[in-house]
Amino acid sequence: MNEFGTTTAKFYRHSGRAPILGLILIGLAGFIAVPILGLIYGVLIRVIPFIYINVFIVIGYAYAVGFVLSSVAKYGKVRNMVLLGLAAFFFGVLADYVGWVSWLAVVAGDPTFLIEFFFPMDILYFITVIAEEGAWTISGTTPTGGFLYFIWFIEACMVIGGSTYLTVTSLSETPFCEDSDAWADKKSQVGAFAPLKNPAQFKQAVTQGNFSAFNELKPARPEDMHFTTLQLYECVQCRNFYVLNVNDVTVTINNKGKADTKTRSVLSNLIVTPHQLASLRRLAEPPPAPAAA
Ligand SMILES: [Zn+2]
Numbered sequence: 001m002n003e004f005g006t007t008t009a010k011f012y013r014h015s016g017r018a019p020i021l022g023l024i025l026i027g028l029a030g031f032i033a034v035p036i037l038g039l040i041y042g043v044l045i046r047v048i049p050f051i052y053i054n055v056f057i058v059i060g061y062a063y064a065v066g067f068v069l070s071s072v073a074k075y076g077k078v079r080n081m082v083l084l085g086l087a088a089f090f091f092g093v094l095a096d097y098v099g100w101v102s103w104l105a106v107v108a109g110d111p112t113f114l115i116e117f118f119f120p121m122d123i124l125y126f127i128t129v130i131a132e133e134g135a136w137t138i139s140g141t142t143p144t145g146g147f148l149y150f151i152w153f154i155e156a157c158m159v160i161g162g163s164t165y166l167t168v169t170s171l172s173e174t175p176f177c178e179d180s181d182a183w184a185d186k187k188s189q190v191g192a193f194a195p196l197k198n199p200a201q202f203k204q205a206v207t208q209g210n211f212s213a214f215n216e217l218k219p220a221r222p223e224d225m226h227f228t229t230l231q232l233y234e235c236v237q238c239r240n241f242y243v244l245n246v247n248d249v250t251v252t253i254n255n256k257g258k259a260d261t262k263t264r265s266v267l268s269n270l271i272v273t274p275h276q277l278a279s280l281r282r283l284a285e286p287p288p289a290p291a292a293a
Helices: 020-045 051-076 081-108 111-118 120-133 145-170 199-207 211-216 275-284
Strands: 186-193 228-235 244-255 260-270
Touching: 020 051, 020 081, 051 145, 051 199, 051 211, 081 111, 081 120, 081 145, 186 275, 199 211, 199 228, 199 244, 199 260, 211 275, 228 275, 244 275, 260 275
Parallel strands: none
Antiparallel strands: 186 228, 228 244, 244 260
16 A cells, blocks of 8 residues: 655745735834833843853843744734845844943933934944943953954844844744645644655655655654654644655763754655645554554
8 A cells, every 4th residue: 555646746935925014013013122122131231240141131132132023024924034034134233233322321321322322423433432441341351442343243243143043034934824824833743753764865755756755654662862753834724734844853862961852854845735644644653563554
C-alpha cells in the first residue's frame, strides 16, 4: 500500500500583500509605543550603573519594540516582509534616537530638554561633547572618543538590527491562509521519527513531488536523542490549509547536565492536503503487529 502518490510539490510563500489598514496600524503603534518605550529606556540606561544589566536592557528594548510592531503587523495581516522590514528598521532608528534624547535629558537633569527631540543636529552636537568627556566609568576607566563611539555603534546595531530582526522573523515563518484571510498559526507536531538516512535526498525527492519518500519515516523510540520531526502550521478557520516543516533534531546533554537541542531544517513550507496529513499522522503511530502490510 502506497499512501502517497506522485504529485506536484507546492511550497508556501507569503503573498506579499500589505493591507493599508495594517500599514496604518504599524505607523500608529510605532509612533506611539516607540517614544514611550524610548523614554523608559533612556532613563533605565542612565540610572542603572551596572554595564552588564545595561546590556540586558538594550536587548529588552529591541524585544519590546519588535513585539509591538510584530503584534500590530500580525493583527493588520501584513505579509509583505520587505515593507515590514523597512518599517521595523525605520522605527528601530527612531527607537535608538529617542533613547538618546531621553538619556541626554536625564544627564541634563531637565525634562524640558526632551523638546530637543525636534532638533537632531543639537542632539548630535551633545553626543560629540559627551564623547570627549566620557559618559560612565567601568573598572576605573572612563571610555571616551573612538572607543565610546564604538560601544554606541554596537548599542545602535542591537537596537535597530534587533527590533528589525525580531519583527520580521516573528511573521516570516508563520503561513497565511489566503482563502480564509487569516494566519495559519496553530502550531503542532505531527510526530517524532527515526532520523532520515539521507536528508538531502529526501528533500530532493519530496521537492520533485515524490511524496512516497515520507514512507521512510518510522516512529522514533523514546530513548532516541536524534530524530526527525514534522512540524505543522494549520489554519483553524478552514481546516483545509496545512504547511509542513521537516526538521532534523539532535539533543545533546552538555557538561552542566542540561539538554541542548539543535534543530536543522530539512524541508520547509511544504503545503500538504488534509489527505496527505492523515497519511502522515498514520506514519507516526506505532506499527500494529510484525505482520507485513
Ligand atoms: Zn484557511
